[in-house]
Amino acid sequence: xxxxxxxxxxxxxxxxxxxxxxxxxxxxxxxxxxxxxxxxxxxxxxxxxxxxxxxxxxxxxxxxxxxxxx
Amino acid sequence: xxxxxxxxxxxxxxxxxxxxxxxxxxxxxxxxxxxxxxxxxxxxxxxxxxxxxxxxxxxxxxxxxxxxxx
DNA sequence: GATCTAAGTGCATTATACTGCTCTATTTTT
DNA sequence: AAAAATAGAGCAGTATAATGCACTTAGATC
Numbered sequence: 001x002x003x004x005x006x007x008x009x010x011x012x013x014x015x016x017x018x019x020x021x022x023x024x025x026x027x028x029x030x031x032x033x034x035x036x037x038x039x040x041x042x043x044x045x046x047x048x049x050x051x052x053x054x055x056x057x058x059x060x061x062x063x064x065x066x067x068x069x070x
Numbered sequence: 071x072x073x074x075x076x077x078x079x080x081x082x083x084x085x086x087x088x089x090x091x092x093x094x095x096x097x098x099x100x101x102x103x104x105x106x107x108x109x110x111x112x113x114x115x116x117x118x119x120x121x122x123x124x125x126x127x128x129x130x131x132x133x134x135x136x137x138x139x140x
Numbered sequence: 141g142a143t144c145t146a147a148g149t150g151c152a153t154t155a156t157a158c159t160g161c162t163c164t165a166t167t168t169t170t
Numbered sequence: 171a172a173a174a175a176t177a178g179a180g181c182a183g184t185a186t187a188a189t190g191c192a193c194t195t196a197g198a199t200c
Contacts, residue, residue: 003117003118003121003131006117006131006132006133009133010133013135020175020176020177021176021177021178022175022176022177030158030159031158031159031160032159032160033158033159033160033161034157034158034159036177036178036179037157037158037178037179039177039178040177040178040179041178041179043157044116044117044118044156044157045116045117045157045158046114046115046116046117046157046158046186046187047073047076047114047115047116047117047120048073048114049157049158050117050133051073054133058135058136059133059134059135059136060133060134060136061073061076061131061132061133062076062131062132062133062134063076063079063080063120063124063129063130063131063132064129064130064132065083065128065129066128066129066130090145090146090147091146091147091148092145092146092147100188100189101188101189101190102189102190103188103189103190103191104187104188104189106147106148106149107148107149107187107188109147109148110147110148110149111148111149113187113188114186114187115187115188116156116157116187116188119187119188
């Protein structure tokens with residue numbers, strides 16, 4: 001999963017749930033400014049920040065061995 | 071996947087492959103000091119840093135919807 | 141037990157992620 | 171098309187991730 005794609009996935013999930021950036025920011029404890037920048041400028045969040053957002057969206061960050069045969 | 075566990079997974083994978091911190095640092099382009107701190111003090115890496123390390127170890131960072139029924 | 145190798149730590153510097161505030165742009169609703 | 175809601179951007183300050191260097195610790199090898 002490419003990093004840009006990962007951020008796009010996060011954004012899509014948020015929209016899917018009908019949650020606004022402001023709501024997600026409030027619920028996750030991540031600054032609204034940070035979230036806005038992340039979703040637009042394709043930022044470089046820390047693991048903690050990403051996890052806070054993922055939590056609220058019912059998602060999780062995983063680190064897995066790549067599977068050659070798909 | 072809890073964040074601490076994620077870091078532990080990374081470390082185990084490195085050891086599994088018989089790669090030293092120094093080798094991983096060189097191969098990934100991540101500073102040795104950074105890697106050492108990460109593996110010991112349970113740091114908070116950026117997504118880019120984590121991805122660099124994962125790449126070399128044949129792993130990938132994923133963001134997925136949590137599965138209720140396991 | 142001395143030597144070598146790999147891992148962990150303290151200190152200082154640099155780069156940048158995080159944040160709020162304000163403003164603009166875009167999208168949606170009425 | 172005006173109004174309201176949502177998203178994006180500029181600016182500036184704070185916190186901290188990333189880094190190198192030097193030193194210490196732990197384990198293995200001789």
